[in-house]
Amino acid sequence: MKVLPFKIPKPENVTLYLQHYKGESFYEKLHQHKEIQISVVLKGEGTFIIGDCVGTFKEQDIFVLGENLPHVFKRDASCVKETEMVTLFFAKNAFGELFFSLPEFENFKKFFEKSDLGYKVLSNKTELSNLMSGIGLLPKYNQFISFLEILRLISESEKQKLSSLINLKKYAGDEGKRMSDIFQYTMNNFQKEVSLQDVADIANMTPNAFCRYFKQRTNKTFVNFLIDIRIGNACKLLAKKNDLSITEISYKSGFNNLANFNRKFKAIKGITPSDYRKKH
Numbered sequence: 001m002k003v004l005p006f007k008i009p010k011p012e013n014v015t016l017y018l019q020h021y022k023g024e025s026f027y028e029k030l031h032q033h034k035e036i037q038i039s040v041v042l043k044g045e046g047t048f049i050i051g052d053c054v055g056t057f058k059e060q061d062i063f064v065l066g067e068n069l070p071h072v073f074k075r076d077a078s079c080v081k082e083t084e085m086v087t088l089f090f091a092k093n094a095f096g097e098l099f100f101s102l103p104e105f106e107n108f109k110k111f112f113e114k115s116d117l118g119y120k121v122l123s124n125k126t127e128l129s130n131l132m133s134g135i136g137l138l139p140k141y142n143q144f145i146s147f148l149e150i151l152r153l154i155s156e157s158e159k160q161k162l163s164s165l166i167n168l169k170k171y172a173g174d175e176g177k178r179m180s181d182i183f184q185y186t187m188n189n190f191q192k193e194v195s196l197q198d199v200a201d202i203a204n205m206t207p208n209a210f211c212r213y214f215k216q217r218t219n220k221t222f223v224n225f226l227i228d229i230r231i232g233n234a235c236k237l238l239a240k241k242n243d244l245s246i247t248e249i250s251y252k253s254g255f256n257n258l259a260n261f262n263r264k265f266k267a268i269k270g271i272t273p274s275d276y277r278k279k280h
Contacts, residue, residue, distance in 0.1 A: 015094040030180035035089040037065040044083035046076040051163025054228035066115035110155040118162040230254040239280040
């Protein structure tokens with residue numbers, strides 16, 4: 001199966017398709033699909049890449065991803081809990097081209113706004129999690145009613161935009177596999193030294209050609225992408241109850257210089273690692 005694009009394996013004549021991931025990991029390859037995706041994390045934590053946004057996820061996080069938005073969720077190997085996520089897929093035109101243009105659904109415009117860039121839902125999370133967890137147990141008609149209620153709640157919720165890509169694109173199969181291999185290698189090895197030559201070899205390019213290629217497709221340099229993943233890992237460690245010092249956390253996140261870690265962390269998060277730990 002080609003990594004990108006990814007076809008949701010739903011039966012024919014199904015407008016709403018639910019997947020319940022449960023186990024040691026999610027589908028951990030960069031992929032995109034034509035369906036809009038609503039996902040709630042019930043258990044586990046880890047790192048996500050959505051468009052050009054790199055971040056972390058945890059229990060009770062809820063995401064909305066638009067059509068053909070490249071994304072991947074990778075479980076944190078240090079998390080002792082199994083991973084569990086409920087995801088609802090649907091196409092906007094599955095109910096008719098003008099269905100969501102009906103005046104009764106005027107409020108739903110807020111659901112679809114910015115969905116092409118992806119966003120995290122910040123409020124009404126308990127009610128949404130309960131609806132998403134139970135929707136698979138309902139008859140088809142009641143599933144549709146719950147689906148409309150989910151859209152209403154998300155429309156009325158506070159949201160955090162994720163990706164900043166302006167021109168999203170569909171990846172061809174070979175290019176998708178190349179990008180997935182690059183992302184996967186980086187997410188698996190960010191705690192070590194990662195050189196441009198390493199990732200350029202994976203892409204079968206020279207370092208200079210790879211830098212141009214990566215920047216054109218992700219809207220950021222590879223070095224900044226790597227730093228984002230490392231800072232995301234540091235945030236997870238800082239927010240946990242543990243005995244790790246700031247220095248230990250910096251090394252576990254791939255930084256070999258504490259001063260550089262502090263400088264990069266404050267540049268991205270706006271506060272020092274110590275202040276971040278106190279805040280969380």
